[in-house]
Amino acid sequence: MACSSAPHLRSFPWTSSTKPLCPSFTRPNCTVPLPFNRTNRMLDSLPISASLSSTCVGESDVGTTKNTRSTLRELCQGHVPDHVLRRAEEVGYILPTHVQHEALPVLFSGRDCVIQAQTGSGKTLAYLLLIFSVVNAKRSSVQALVVVPTRELGMQVTKVARMLAAKSLELESEQQSCTVMALLDGGTLRRHKSWLKVEPPAIVIATLRSLCQMLDKQILNLDRMRVLVIDEVDFMFNSSKEVSSLKKLLTTYSSINNRQTIFASASIPQHRRFMYDCIQHKWTQADVVHVHVNPVEPMPSCLYHRFVICGKRERYSTLLHLLQSDAPQSAIIFVGEQSEKSKKAGHAPPTTLLIEFLKTSHEGCPELVLLEEDMNFNQRAASLTDVKESGGYLLVATDIAARGVDLPETTHIYNFDLPKDATNYLHRAGRTGRKPFSDSKCFVTSIITAEERFVLQRFENELQFQCEELLF
Numbered sequence: 001m002a003c004s005s006a007p008h009l010r011s012f013p014w015t016s017s018t019k020p021l022c023p024s025f026t027r028p029n030c031t032v033p034l035p036f037n038r039t040n041r042m043l044d045s046l047p048i049s050a051s052l053s054s055t056c057v058g059e060s061d062v063g064t065t066k067n068t069r070s071t072l073r074e075l076c077q078g079h080v081p082d083h084v085l086r087r088a089e090e091v092g093y094i095l096p097t098h099v100q101h102e103a104l105p106v107l108f109s110g111r112d113c114v115i116q117a118q119t120g121s122g123k124t125l126a127y128l129l130l131i132f133s134v135v136n137a138k139r140s141s142v143q144a145l146v147v148v149p150t151r152e153l154g155m156q157v158t159k160v161a162r163m164l165a166a167k168s169l170e171l172e173s174e175q176q177s178c179t180v181m182a183l184l185d186g187g188t189l190r191r192h193k194s195w196l197k198v199e200p201p202a203i204v205i206a207t208l209r210s211l212c213q214m215l216d217k218q219i220l221n222l223d224r225m226r227v228l229v230i231d232e233v234d235f236m237f238n239s240s241k242e243v244s245s246l247k248k249l250l251t252t253y254s255s256i257n258n259r260q261t262i263f264a265s266a267s268i269p270q271h272r273r274f275m276y277d278c279i280q281h282k283w284t285q286a287d288v289v290h291v292h293v294n295p296v297e298p299m300p301s302c303l304y305h306r307f308v309i310c311g312k313r314e315r316y317s318t319l320l321h322l323l324q325s326d327a328p329q330s331a332i333i334f335v336g337e338q339s340e341k342s343k344k345a346g347h348a349p350p351t352t353l354l355i356e357f358l359k360t361s362h363e364g365c366p367e368l369v370l371l372e373e374d375m376n377f378n379q380r381a382a383s384l385t386d387v388k389e390s391g392g393y394l395l396v397a398t399d400i401a402a403r404g405v406d407l408p409e410t411t412h413i414y415n416f417d418l419p420k421d422a423t424n425y426l427h428r429a430g431r432t433g434r435k436p437f438s439d440s441k442c443f444v445t446s447i448i449t450a451e452e453r454f455v456l457q458r459f460e461n462e463l464q465f466q467c468e469e470l471l472f
């Protein structure tokens with residue numbers, strides 16, 4: 001079969017190789033080649049059983065299990081140690097969210113799993129409960145590894161893991177709690193090296209760069225690893241800096257035969273193709289399960305999407321007007337990254353300009369906080385602490401805050417600049433509506449020029465939501 005479809009295949013985030021996946025790319029346990037001249041979308045629309053030996057749960061169950069759900073304890077009983085379940089209850093995790101209800105039985109069955117569910121739906125707790133069901137606190141070896149794209153997300157996952165591992169108020173004397181290490185960019189890895197050598201922690205939460213440093217120097221050993229989680233998997237495969245290390249981690253540093261592999265994200269573009277690649281490249285076992293919750297509604301239903309059209313020069317005053325009329329207690333304003341050209345010309349970053357503007361023009365403004373890539377790790381950590389400790393905030397951020405960051409008090413998102421694609425829109429919007437059992441409305445408002453209307457329309461089509469125009 002001719003490889004004329006190679007340009008299509010190159011665009012898959014999952015296969016960074018420019019080498020086309022040629023006719024030898026056949027179904028597992030099957031010699032019939034896949035139709036290579038199909039478009040990516042057509043491959044996505046294949047019935048999953050036709051292209052994979054994996055299975056998919058969740059899609060047909062949408063909305064049917066919400067009211068008849070067992071408690072988190074009932075779901076986890078016999079798998080997760082009692083002291084962990086007590087801790088979960090102490091911090092308020094009583095009922096499972098929809099994705100936890102769908103994913104936990106699959107996870108406990110030991111099968112590899114791709115978890116795809118809306119932002120803020122509780123994927124983190126789902127995979128952490130699996131981890132606690134598997135690790136043995138008495139064993140001194142790394143038994144579970146969670147890989148995350150950013151330090152901020154790593155700190156958040158570590159916090160939840162440590163909260164579950166902490167001594168339960170009721171069972172204090174009996175339990176042995178397991179150790180959780182955060183191996184994140186920007187940390188002082190010297191201390192971690194001696195920790196890893198003397199007494200390896202049971203659970204490691206790592207960014208890829210720091211992890212690979214330890215693996216390359218053979219300070220960290222994954223021979224006893226039983227669970228590997230890759231969070232925000234589509235982002236990780238899409239990052240040209242990370243993808244080769246990620247593939248090495250999945251196939252060279254560890255093997256699917258010794259571990260259970262979990263991938264999680266709210267967005268997995270061309271998910272059927274991804275599942276296919278998982279099997280072909282041996283990132284997962286062939287019977288990997290796709291838990292896909294709410295596929296027809298990729299964003300939480302409590303989000304209310306709006307847009308305002310204005311000229312480029314009126315964007316500041318439009319934002320000010322919106323802030324004054326909405327009066328949000330806690331909001332995130334997303335600003336595009338500064339172009340290299342603008343940096344070279346010595347211009348101030350757009351985030352700084354906006355903060356300066358709001359400081360001088362917005363009376364009664366909640367605490368103004370900045371979060372962007374160019375800040376050092378300590379400044380970034382300080383910003384997030386400020387936000388969490390304040391009674392209300394306006395966080396001005398670049399897309400560094402768009403993935404995984406959990407600030408449940410956020411009720412309003414403003415796209416001062418439009419995100420670059422629909423996936424980014426979904427993750428920015430998903431920084432609000434993060435209280436799983438609340439129906440309160442949250443608002444996502446994009447400030448656009450008339451020419452940008454069609455871009456937003458494209459996002460609406462792709463993500464199946466409706467955006468209402470605000471007229472001032």
Ligand SMILES: Nc1ncnc2c1ncn2[C@@H]1O[C@H](COP(=O)(O)OP(=O)(O)OP(=O)(O)O)[C@@H](O)[C@H]1O
Nearest residue numbers: 093095096097119120121122123124125266404406
């Ligand atoms: N069972 C539960 N009961 C109550 N709250 C929960 C439960 N599970 C998770 N949460 C809360 O829901 C919020 C979102 O959870 P989490 O960060 O895991 O979402 P996520 O699905 O990973 O989102 P994203 O895709 O944006 O990273 C958190 O504040 C978490 O504490």
